[in-house]
Amino acid sequence: xxxxxxxxxxxxxxxxxxxxxxxxxxxxxxxxxxxxxxxxxxxxxxxxxxxxxxxxxxxxxxxxxxxxxxxxxxxxxxxxxxxxxxxxxxxxxxxxxxxxxxxxxxxxxxxxxxxxxxxxxxxxxxxxxxxxxxxxxxxxxxxxxxxxxxxxxxxxxxxxxxxxxxxxxxxxxxxxxxxxxxxxxxxxxxxxxxxxxxxxxxxxxxxxxxxxxxxxxxxxxxxxxxxxxxxxxxxxxxxxxxxxxxxxxxxxxxxxxxxxxxxxxxxxxxxxxxxxxxxxxxxxxxxxxxxxxxxxxxxxxxxxxxxxxxxxxxxxxxxxxxxxxxxxxxxxxxxxxxxxxxxxxxxxxxxxxxxxxxxxxxxxxxxxxxxxxxxxxxxxxxxxxxxxxxxxxxxxxxxx
Amino acid sequence: xxxxxxxxxxxxxxxxxxxxxxxxxxxxxxxxxxxxxxxxxxxxxxxxxxxxxxxxxxxxxxxxxxxxxxxxxxxxxxxxxxxxxxxxxxxxxxxxxxxxxxx
Numbered sequence: 138x139x140x141x142x143x144x145x146x147x148x149x150x151x152x153x154x155x156x157x158x159x160x161x162x163x164x165x166x167x168x169x170x171x172x173x174x175x176x177x178x179x180x181x182x183x184x185x186x187x188x189x190x191x192x193x194x195x196x197x198x199x200x201x202x203x204x205x206x207x208x209x210x211x212x213x214x215x216x217x218x219x220x221x222x223x224x225x226x227x228x229x230x231x232x233x234x235x236x237x238x239x240x241x242x243x244x245x246x247x248x249x250x251x252x253x254x255x256x257x258x259x260x261x262x263x264x265x266x267x268x269x270x271x272x273x274x275x276x277x278x279x280x281x282x283x284x285x286x287x288x289x290x291x292x293x294x295x296x297x298x299x300x301x302x303x304x305x306x307x308x309x310x311x312x313x314x315x316x317x318x319x320x321x322x323x324x325x326x327x328x329x330x331x332x333x334x335x336x337x338x339x340x341x342x343x344x345x346x347x348x349x350x351x352x353x354x355x356x357x358x359x360x361x362x363x364x365x366x367x368x369x370x371x372x373x374x375x376x377x378x379x380x381x382x383x384x385x386x387x388x389x390x391x392x393x394x395x396x397x398x399x400x401x402x403x404x405x406x407x408x409x410x411x412x413x414x415x416x417x418x419x420x421x422x423x424x425x426x427x428x429x430x431x432x433x434x435x436x437x438x439x440x441x442x443x444x445x446x447x448x449x450x451x452x453x454x455x456x457x458x459x460x461x462x463x464x465x466x467x468x469x470x471x472x473x474x475x476x477x478x479x480x481x482x483x484x485x486x487x488x489x490x491x492x493x494x495x496x497x498x499x500x501x502x503x504x505x506x507x508x509x510x511x512x513x514x515x516x517x518x519x520x521x522x523x524x525x526x527x528x529x530x531x532x533x534x535x536x537x
Numbered sequence: 538x539x540x541x542x543x544x545x546x547x548x549x550x551x552x553x554x555x556x557x558x559x560x561x562x563x564x565x566x567x568x569x570x571x572x573x574x575x576x577x578x579x580x581x582x583x584x585x586x587x588x589x590x591x592x593x594x595x596x597x598x599x600x601x602x603x604x605x606x607x608x609x610x611x612x613x614x615x616x617x618x619x620x621x622x623x624x625x626x627x628x629x630x631x632x633x634x635x636x637x638x639x640x
Contacts, residue, residue, distance in 0.1 A: 262615045267547065270616040275550055282549030282559075283581035288614055296609030304607070349610040396587040397580035402607075 140420040140514055140536045145240040146374060146381035147535070149178025149367035152494040156331040156360040156483055159258040163198030164211050166363035167253030171212060174365035179378025180247065185367075187239055187248035188216035189232035191223065195273050196263050197254025197486035208251070218245050224391070225521025226433060229366075229489035230531025234387045236368040246370035253363035254485035263486055264292040264356055265347065268524050280394075284525060292356060292436075294525045296348035299438045301402040303350065308441060310350055312456030314341035316437040317354045317480050319464045324477025326466070326507040331360050332481045355437040357479035357488070364490045366497075382497045385422070385514070386534040388415025393527045401526040409446025409518060412532040416516070417448075420534040424448045427534075428512040429499050430471050431492035433519035434478040440464070443518045444471075447532070466507060475499060475507040489531070492517040500537040513537055557596060558582035567601070570594035 151173025153166055167190070175182055190208045194201035200208060205219040218239055222231045229250060236248035256263060261271070267285050269276045276285045302308050318338055324330035336354060344353035374381050390411035392404045417423055424447060432443045441455035449471055450458040458464075464473040474480075476495040479488045496515040498504045517533040551559050558581075561568045570579050574592015586592045 265613045265615045267614075267616040269547060276547055278550045278552035278555050279583065280581050282551070282555065286547055286549050288547075288611060288616065290611060290614055290616070292613070293609045293611045296611070297607040300609060301607040346610070346612045348612065349608075351609075397578065 138422045138426050140383075140385035140422045140426070140534055142383040142385050142536065143237050143241060144371050145237040145368050146371060146383045147366055147493060147497050148369040148374065148377045148379065148381060149174040149176075149180065150494045150497045151177055151365050152329070152491060153253070153363035154329045156329070156362060157257050158255060158361045161255070163193050163200060163253040163255045163361075163363070164208070165253070166255065166361065167208065167251050167365070168212055170253060170363040170365040171249060171251050174249070174367050177379060178367045178369070180367065180369075180373070180376065182214060184247045184373070185214050185249045186216055187218040187236060187245040188214060189220050189236065189248065189250045191221060191228045191252055191487055193254045193486065196261050196271055197256040198259070214249070216245075216249070223523070224529035224531070225523060226435060226487040226489045227519040227521030227529050227531045228487060229493070230387075230517065230519045230533060231389055231529070233366070233368060233384065233493065233533060234389055234531065237384050237387060240368065240370045246373055248368040249365060250368065250490065251363075251365040252485075252487060252490045254487065255361045256486045257359050257361045261359070263359060265290050289525070290348065291522070291524075292351060293348040294522070295436045295438065296351050298401055298405060298526070299350055299436070302438060302442070305402055306453040306456075308438070308456040310342060310352070311338060312460045313355055313437040313441065314338040315460045315462075316434065316440045316464065317341045319459070319462070320434060320474055320478045320480040323466055323475050323507060324481035327476050327482055330477040330482040331358055332477075351436060351438075354480070357435050357484040358481065360483040360485055362483045362485035362491070364494050366490065366493050379501060380537065382500045383536050384533065385536045386416040386418070386420030388412040388419070388532045389529065390415075391529040394525070399526065405520070405526070405528070406442050406446040406452065408528065409443050409520065409530045409532070410448070412530040413447040413518065416532040416534050420536075422514065422534060426514055427471065427516045429475065429496070429509040429515050430473045431496050431515065431517040432473055432478075433488055433492060433521075434474060434480050435484070435488070435520075437480070439520060440473070443520070446530075447516065447518055466509065472509045475504055475509060487521065489519040489521065492519060493533070493535075496535050500535060554584045555582050561596070561598070566598045569597045569599050571597045
């Protein structure tokens with residue numbers, strides 16, 4: 138099936154090649170990415186009339202409160218529409234959604250979505266410190282006081298979730314290891330990727346346990362990085378330098394603790410399913426129509442849950458799907474994260490924006506050395522967390 | 538294992554809304570709440586019923602028995618004041634008691 142299209146398309150993308158930039162600020166990395174995206178699109182900065190960014194402080198920099206106005210000041214742009222909705226690493230998917238909504242509503246025509254972070258340079262242990270230590274804030278009476286007092290970290294939450302997913306669906310550590318191995322194989326084809334040395338299943342399983350059952354190589358890397366996207370109204374496309382990548386469908390959904398009664402494991406998958414169903418329905422396509430997927434791999438288990446939620450395989454079949462090599466560029470039925478993903482290429486803290494950059498490169502046929510042959514339709518799925526199981530997913534169908 | 542040593546573990550901030558929970562902890566009780574309107578349990582402690590927004594949540598001391606829903610042993614914790622290799626676990630006796638437990 139050929140996807141239907143909205144009036145919005147990605148006209149420009151840029152991923153900063155750096156993975157470690159101690160001599161730059163995250164503000165400057167973001168500005169360099171914005172410059173790259175506007176040049177890629179063949180547009181001019183003064184055409185930007187909507188701006189979306191995410192606070193990076195304190196996990197990835199100093200951009201904190203009122204992030205979008207502060208960053209607009211630094212970039213010296215004059216958007217009439219701003220947004221900085223915070224759903225952790227999935228935020229950028231929400232920005233794409235809001236950009237499409239605003240374009241469809243006639244509010245603006247040229248939306249800049251930007252991100253930069255110097256998490257590695259700042260030495261922030263994002264996944265292995267308590268949230269109050271990460272944010273530098275006191276432990277709030279609600280809900281942190283009920284959670285942080287146990288020394289909870291981001292990785293320990295994912296450990297709890299993974300342990301339960303294994304219990305309920307038979308997922309194994311060895312199956313998860315295949316996700317990390319495949320991402321590393323893909324990263325070897327990406328000259329910008331941070332980690333390109335081959336990895337084996339045994340390497341993953343023998344790596345230190347961070348929070349059981351998650352090993353070191355089940356967890357995304359920490360890097361610096363930046364990226365920018367330009368989402369434009371189709372009226373602007375005649376001015377653009379590159380062929381458009383159309384937004385065909387988008388969805389989003391959140392989950393939380395349900396007053397304490399929620400099943401985090403099943404609900405994590407159902408949240409993805411709700412977001413993906415909205416995106417598929419809007420685009421008029423299904424999982425079988427997707428040529429390549431960009432799945433936010435903060436942890437290996439995220440990929441399994443998203444595959445099952447999106448319907449690329451059945452519930453409980455995600456482990457076998459990844460162990461069978463279905464994510465591989467080389468022979469897989471669903472080549473996933475050809476750039477190496479957050480597990481091997483880059484992860485400055487909120488990785489959602491990079492999914493759109495790689496999807497655009499793939500659909501333009503620009504992914505030298507790691508091109509999915511003939512890719513026409515791509516899907517992006519991302520899940521980000523406020524903390525623990527208060528999370529949000531975004532899903533997108535893109536087509537050329 | 539948790540320790541009471543405040544140099545190792547962060548202490549909870551207490552508000553007027555959550556004070557009854559922490560005072561109960563001081564008496565050796567772990568409080569759940571059950572709504573006198575809809576009958577559902579909730580946790581963490583809060584001043585209204587998040588399920589029906591109508592009834593009044595009543596304090597219910599837990600029995601101390603329950604089923605572990607999941608666990609994770611945190612081998613790497615680099616928080617400023619948290620000793621490494623502590624265990625983080627989460628038990629859910631109240632889920633089962635609520636009657637709407639997934640387990």
